[in-house]
Amino acid sequence: EDKVVQSPLSLVVHEGDTVTLNCSYEVTNFRSLLWYKQEKKAPTFLFMLTSSGIEKKSGRLSSILDKKELFSILNITATQTGDSAVYLCAVDTYNFNKFYFGSGTKLNVKP
Amino acid sequence: NAGVTQTPKFQVLKTGQSMTLQCAQDMNHNSMYWYRQDPGMGLRLIYYSASEGTTDKGEVPNGYNVSRLNKREFSLRLESAAPSQTSVYFCASSEIGAEETQYFGPGTRLLVL
Numbered sequence: 554e555d556k557v558v559q560s561p562l563s564l565v566v567h568e569g570d571t572v573t574l575n576c577s578y579e580v581t582n583f584r585s586l587l588w589y590k591q592e593k594k595a596p597t598f599l600f601m602l603t604s605s606g607i608e609k610k611s612g613r614l615s616s617i618l619d620k621k622e623l624f625s626i627l628n629i630t631a632t633q634t635g636d637s638a639v640y641l642c643a644v645d646t647y648n649f650n651k652f653y654f655g656s657g658t659k660l661n662v663k664p
Numbered sequence: 665n666a667g668v669t670q671t672p673k674f675q676v677l678k679t680g681q682s683m684t685l686q687c688a689q690d691m692n693h694n695s696m697y698w699y700r701q702d703p704g705m706g707l708r709l710i711y712y713s714a715s716e717g718t719t720d721k722g723e724v725p726n727g728y729n730v731s732r733l734n735k736r737e738f739s740l741r742l743e744s745a746a747p748s749q750t751s752v753y754f755c756a757s758s759e760i761g762a763e764e765t766q767y768f769g770p771g772t773r774l775l776v777l
Contacts, residue, residue, distance in 0.1 A: 656706035
């Protein structure tokens with residue numbers, strides 16, 4: 554059964570802390586792994602990862618994929634209250650373009 | 665370019681009532697999806713359509729039907745709503761084979777009493 558598992562389910566940190574969010578997956582016909590940030594409404598895209606070992610960065614956020622061990626991490630450095638959100642991991646497959654989502658990690662950044 | 669649009673934004677139904685959620689995209693994408701999101705459950709796929717004229721069941725299809733009316737539109741129908749279908753529903757679209765992600769609509773919040 555195809556699945557995507559995220560950990561931790563929730564996290565509370567203080568501004569300035571660094572956090573690491575985890576995503577592991579077991580799917581057939583893997584194509585890419587995606588990270589989304591969801592605040593109050595629809596998820597917004599952060600990163601798409603297709604190759605192992607290549608870090609993608611956007612400001613204070615970075616992510617890397619390990620296709621051998623079947624996981625990805627999302628790092629956020631110097632967290633701000635605006636980073637408070639649910640972070641979703643999804644895996645895209647070649648199975649008719651089906652995506653599989655994890656249940657998300659809820660991040661709460663306190664001032 | 666509006667992206668993915670959904671109507672309605674909010675809806676309250678009584679148990680047993682029926683309704684259709686509408687979704688349209690103007691990005692010429694082949695693939696479209698319907699998800700539901702419940703607290704702590706992340707997004708769960710209800711149905712998807714890989715291309716115009718095809719639809720397939722996702723993880724939680726029971727109680728729903730879909731129609732891929734044309735390339736732009738993908739509707740989700742609840743024939744006899746149940747309280748367990750209270751959720752937020754997201755429509756999304758993507759393009760097969762492209763270095764792209766899914767684009768999501770703003771969501772429809774549905775309450776079934």
